[in-house]
Amino acid sequence: MRLKSVLFILLLSIYVVNAQVKPEPVDYVSILVGTQSKFELSNGNTYPAIAAPWGMNFWTPQTGKMGDGWIYRYDADKIRGFKQTHQPSPWMNDYGQFSIMPMTDKMEFNEESRASWFSHKAETAKPYYYSVYLADYDVTTEITPTERAALFRFTFPETDSSYVLVDAFDKGSSVEIIPGKNAIIGYTTRNSKGVPENFKNYFVIVFDKPFEYKCVVKNGEIVKNAYKAEDNHAGAFIGFSTKKGEKVIAKVASSFIGYEQAWQNLKEVENKNFETVKAEGRKLWNDVLGKVEIEDNNIDNKRTFYSTLYRSTLFPRKFYEIDAQGKTVHYSPYNGQVLPGYMYTDTGFWDTFRSLFPLLNLMYPSVNREIQEGLINAYKESGFLPEWASPGHRGIMIGNNSASVVADAYLKGLRGYDIETLYKAMIHGTENVHPKVSATGRLGHEYYNTLGYVPYDVKINENAARTLEYAYADWTIYKLAKALNRPQSEIDLYAKRCQNYRNLYSPEYKLMRGKNKDGTFQSPFSPTKWGDAFTEGNSWHYTWSVFHDPQGLIDLMGGNKEFVNMLDSVFKMPPVFDDSYYGFPIHEIREMQIMNMGQYAHGNQPIQHMVYLYNYAGEPWKAQYWAREVMDRLYTPAPDGYCGDEDNGQTSAWYVFSAMGFYPVCPGSDEYILGSPLFEKMTVHFENGKSLQINSPGNSKSKRYISDFKLNGKAYTKNYVKHQDLMNGATIDIQLSDQPNKTRGTKKSDFPYSFSNENR
Numbered sequence: 001m002r003l004k005s006v007l008f009i010l011l012l013s014i015y016v017v018n019a020q021v022k023p024e025p026v027d028y029v030s031i032l033v034g035t036q037s038k039f040e041l042s043n044g045n046t047y048p049a050i051a052a053p054w055g056m057n058f059w060t061p062q063t064g065k066m067g068d069g070w071i072y073r074y075d076a077d078k079i080r081g082f083k084q085t086h087q088p089s090p091w092m093n094d095y096g097q098f099s100i101m102p103m104t105d106k107m108e109f110n111e112e113s114r115a116s117w118f119s120h121k122a123e124t125a126k127p128y129y130y131s132v133y134l135a136d137y138d139v140t141t142e143i144t145p146t147e148r149a150a151l152f153r154f155t156f157p158e159t160d161s162s163y164v165l166v167d168a169f170d171k172g173s174s175v176e177i178i179p180g181k182n183a184i185i186g187y188t189t190r191n192s193k194g195v196p197e198n199f200k201n202y203f204v205i206v207f208d209k210p211f212e213y214k215c216v217v218k219n220g221e222i223v224k225n226a227y228k229a230e231d232n233h234a235g236a237f238i239g240f241s242t243k244k245g246e247k248v249i250a251k252v253a254s255s256f257i258g259y260e261q262a263w264q265n266l267k268e269v270e271n272k273n274f275e276t277v278k279a280e281g282r283k284l285w286n287d288v289l290g291k292v293e294i295e296d297n298n299i300d301n302k303r304t305f306y307s308t309l310y311r312s313t314l315f316p317r318k319f320y321e322i323d324a325q326g327k328t329v330h331y332s333p334y335n336g337q338v339l340p341g342y343m344y345t346d347t348g349f350w351d352t353f354r355s356l357f358p359l360l361n362l363m364y365p366s367v368n369r370e371i372q373e374g375l376i377n378a379y380k381e382s383g384f385l386p387e388w389a390s391p392g393h394r395g396i397m398i399g400n401n402s403a404s405v406v407a408d409a410y411l412k413g414l415r416g417y418d419i420e421t422l423y424k425a426m427i428h429g430t431e432n433v434h435p436k437v438s439a440t441g442r443l444g445h446e447y448y449n450t451l452g453y454v455p456y457d458v459k460i461n462e463n464a465a466r467t468l469e470y471a472y473a474d475w476t477i478y479k480l481a482k483a484l485n486r487p488q489s490e491i492d493l494y495a496k497r498c499q500n501y502r503n504l505y506s507p508e509y510k511l512m513r514g515k516n517k518d519g520t521f522q523s524p525f526s527p528t529k530w531g532d533a534f535t536e537g538n539s540w541h542y543t544w545s546v547f548h549d550p551q552g553l554i555d556l557m558g559g560n561k562e563f564v565n566m567l568d569s570v571f572k573m574p575p576v577f578d579d580s581y582y583g584f585p586i587h588e589i590r591e592m593q594i595m596n597m598g599q600y601a602h603g604n605q606p607i608q609h610m611v612y613l614y615n616y617a618g619e620p621w622k623a624q625y626w627a628r629e630v631m632d633r634l635y636t637p638a639p640d641g642y643c644g645d646e647d648n649g650q651t652s653a654w655y656v657f658s659a660m661g662f663y664p665v666c667p668g669s670d671e672y673i674l675g676s677p678l679f680e681k682m683t684v685h686f687e688n689g690k691s692l693q694i695n696s697p698g699n700s701k702s703k704r705y706i707s708d709f710k711l712n713g714k715a716y717t718k719n720y721v722k723h724q725d726l727m728n729g730a731t732i733d734i735q736l737s738d739q740p741n742k743t744r745g746t747k748k749s750d751f752p753y754s755f756s757n758e759n760r
Contacts (some may be wrong), residue, residue: 025289026282028299028306028637031125034646036074036639037090042587042603044642044651045090046311047072050130052281053288053313054344054367055147056321057254058085061118061132062099066111066169067190069093074639078115079134081167082141082152084203084254088315088346088648092390095191096201096256098173101165102154104137107237109165109217127310128281144278147318148265149253153274156242163213163239164250166205170233177214177227177236182207184236185259194392196336203254204262213239249274255321256331257338264324288313291363292656295681296699303637305659305678308652312359315648316347316371319391330374333391334382342374347648348388349401350469350535351605355653357405358664361412362726365687368409373417375406379425384432384440393437398462398535399469400429400442407476408667411483412723423484426477430470442470447517453503456514456522456533464504464514464533465606468545474498475548475755476668498755501546505556510566511539528599531581534606536588538578540570540599541607547666550616551754560617567613571598571626591644595634602634603644608654609665612673615719616751620674621705621740623719627658627675628704660684661694661734662721669753671720674745676704677734690729696736706744708735719745720752 034044051058062083063076069090071083081099101114108114116136124131131142139162140155156162168175168188175186187200215224217235229236242248253266269277289309294302320330320343330343347356360368378386385402388394406422431449434440444454444463448470454463475498481491506513506521514522514533527539534542543566546553554563575593579585585593591603601607611626634643635655646652657663661677680699684692709716710733711725721732751757 024286025306026127026285028303029127029310030307030637031127032074032639033307033637033641035072040587041590042645043640044646046646048125049314050143050145052145052147052284054318056318057148059143059145059150060085077117079118080111080115088390093192095195097190098169098188098203099167102139102141103163104159105161107163109220109235127285129278144274144281146268149268151269151274151277152250154248156246158244160241162242163237165235165237167235173234174230175216175234175236179211182210194390194394195333198336201254201256202259202262204266206251208249209240211238212241257321261321291685293683294679296679300637301678304635307637308655311646311652312356312649312656316344319343319345332381334378341377342370343377344371344374345389345391348397349405350397350399351647351650353401353404353667354605354650355657355664356649358408358667359653359656361409365414369414369416372409376418376421384434385425385429387440393434393440395437395439397439398466400473403473403476404667407480411479411668423480452500453515455517457516462535464512465535465542467504468501468542471498471500472547479668498548510557512543526578528576529578529581530589536604537606541601544610544613545606549755550613552756554617563617564619570600573598588644595643602630605650612663612665612675615673618746620719620745624676624705631658631678670723671752673720673752686727692726693731696734699736702738703736705737705740706734707737707741717744718750
């Protein structure tokens with residue numbers, strides 16, 4: 001009897017211990033995924049963002065040189081500082097940046113000289129907490145952030161020469177030491193365009209230990225017994241004696257509005273110790289990531305999933321602040337004024353309209369509601385909706401995809417903002433181009449609105465891509481116009497224009513092709529030529545950019561059989577390429593070439609929806625096969641875990657959706673197109689209090705084909721699920737097999753929406 005009691009107590013204690021250490025969603029996240037990248041080859045082109053979800057400020061260890069877009073590379077072995085960053089990607093580079101660096105025994109301002117060796121074995125990298133040992137200084141640095149502030153904790157050795165450097169970077173900066181407050185304040189102006197002339201990022205840093213030593217730096221020269229520096233490149237050192245293991249805390253905040261607001265933002269960590277802020281950050285991330293619960297034994301897939309969900313909830317970032325009266329205000333990156341209301345930035349809609357914004361509409365609509373209000377403010381302050389904002393309008397990429405972002409939000413049920421002004425902004429964008437930033441609005445709108453396409457021979461680059469994206473944008477305007485009961489003539493205009501993609505279809509090649517002003521196709525034509533008429537891709541990638549009307553494209557190609565044959569050909573062709581437009585293989589080309597999936601270039605956005613198009617032509621099992629193939633082969637939780645640029649959540653959101661078993665091929669419609677779910681059980685908790693449960697017991701790498709599908713207990717044969725059905729709360733039960741079911745989803749009544757099938 002006694003032995004049974006002992007065994008019972010032992011088993012109970014084991015159960016309690018296991019229950020206590022059960023991982024939470026944030027424990028599966030690696031913020032180092034994608035950091036093993038370089039200019040020549042992107043495995044994500046990410047950096048470890050230590051941040052709150054959608055936070056205004058991110059922090060990251062800096063291994064790259066000042067001004068280098070590759071802030072942190074996994075294969076680096078020295079850290080130069082800990083940088084406040086707002087960088088969306090290395091290609092866009094950074095703005096509002098400064099760094100903090102502890103050191104001992106010597107003061108070194110030069111970033112090469114001060115850099116310290118480190119090891120990933122002595123590094124802890126989580127969304128809410130970062131720690132690393134700086135070997136050259138015997139100092140451990142820890143960071144835990146809030147939305148606009150952060151706490152640093154430095155653990156020093158025993159020395160009378162412990163220092164902390166604040167580097168405000170070059171291109172115009174200022175620092176001031178305030179001994180009475182144990183504080184350093186300053187501003188940085190370093191940016192990569194997209195800012196008004198009066199742009200500054202103001203920072204305040206308060207230490208919990210009095211300064212025994214202080215000096216400033218002007219353009220690399222240390223100026224002793226000086227408290228202030230304002231020059232091209234300013235910095236400040238403070239120092240003190242420390243005991244072995246002594247911890248020094250620095251509280252940091254910043255503002256784009258001014259010093260007073262920076263002090264206000266510091267209240268986010270006021271009267272809070274390091275562990276409290278760390279615990280609050282952990283809870284915040286678990287709340288956001290915990291919207292999805294997974295039951296499955298494949299821990300690597302869990303790690304990949306939650307790491308991609310983390311990346312999907314960083315951008316666009318908040319660019320607004322809360323003033324002393326509790327009001328929402330923002331510094332306008334468009335006109336330089338401080339104005340009321342929301343503002344978000346650091347996203348390119350060319351990338352993120354595809355799945356990132358649909359993910360927000362499904363899982364985080366309250367965030368996107370704020371983003372929509374920010375878009376209204378951007379329009380009022382600049383005269384245009386942004387297409388690539390960082391922080392203001394940037395001259396990069398093509399298209400008018402703000403229309404998709406606006407329409408999808410409203411058509412998915414978001415309310416409480418001025419949709420009429422947003423609609424007006426959408427229409428304005430179809431008839432104008434920004435006078436200084438031609439990537440904003442519609443370059444070539446005069447040709448498009450009269451000829452029905454942007455010609456190849458009028459010196460507007462990437463013209464075919466523009467035409468295809470404008471046509472889809474016109475469809476989103478058509479759908480929103482109907483929802484807003486706009487005049488029928490207006491509705492009919494955009495219904496007509498959304499068919500402009502037909503003007504570029506080449507029957508000879510069964511592909512999209514540039515067309516000259518006189519109506520002849522470009523010649524010679526190389527289907528594998530990257531760039532030129534297309535954007536960071538070739539005709540094999542862009543031909544499928546008819547999101548709103550796959551049936552129309554099927555008809556042009558000659559029917560389902562020919563359409564499926566063309567889809568199959570993408571994977572069957574060798575990864576040959578024509579790089580003559582660029583003069584060298586750009587990194588996107590290399591990323592396609594090395595993945596051994598033919599012409600399928602998942603590392604860039606234009607083709608990412610393609611695998612789901614089999615559902616429109618009666619062979620849904622091929623979508624199931626290829627969706628799982630892409631997830632299994634092209635994503636991992638390792639530092640090289642992406643197959644190209646992660647791009648502000650888009651490539652991550654593709655994985656999040658695909659792991660659920662469906663994907664938003666056409667934002668603006670109410671359908672998600674079926675693939676193959678990745679986990680045995682997934683529960684998605686919506687903001688409205690309802691939940692979606694997706695069950696696929698026995699799920700494995702070999703079992704990827706849907707043999708049976710039930711929605712709320714009833715047999716379901718369609719190749720899509722509807723948004724509102726999910727939002728009402730739903731249970732999906734899927735039986736998977738290692739053999740395709742070639743009878744399910746093959747009837748035309750099972751196919752997803754296409755404009756050509758719409759009864760208008």
